[in-house]
Amino acid sequence: MGLPSRRNNKPMLRVSDLREFVYCPRSWAYTAHKVQCKLPPEEIAEVEQRLQEGLEHHREHGEAVCLASRQRRWAASWRYIAIAAAGLAVAVLLVWGR
Numbered sequence: 109m110g111l112p113s114r115r116n117n118k119p120m121l122r123v124s125d126l127r128e129f130v131y132c133p134r135s136w137a138y139t140a141h142k143v144q145c146k147l148p149p150e151e152i153a154e155v156e157q158r159l160q161e162g163l164e165h166h167r168e169h170g171e172a173v174c175l176a177s178r179q180r181r182w183a184a185s186w187r188y189i190a191i192a193a194a195g196l197a198v199a200v201l202l203v204w205g206r
Contacts, residue, residue: 129136137143147155 128139
């Protein structure tokens with residue numbers, strides 16, 4: 109991340125650089141210019157706690173998204189089975205109804 113890499117003396121911009129820039133241009137600029145934030149010692153613990161809470165929130169959200177995706181696929185599977193069963197029932201009624 110940060111400033112473009114060099115390959116054969118040509119600047120090379122990576123997709124991760126673009127992603128970071130689009131998400132937060134200021135963060136990209138800080139990373140590109142290797143700016144580091146110097147926090148007072150009393151604030152470091154609070155920032156680390158907030159970071160951990162954010163990571164936990166994102167992990168829980170990811171699990172919820174995966175669960176919803178599985179439930180959607182499961183429901184779609186049962187819908188196709190129900191449609192096939194209904195089609196079979198109609199076919200059987202048409203054949204035996206003669």
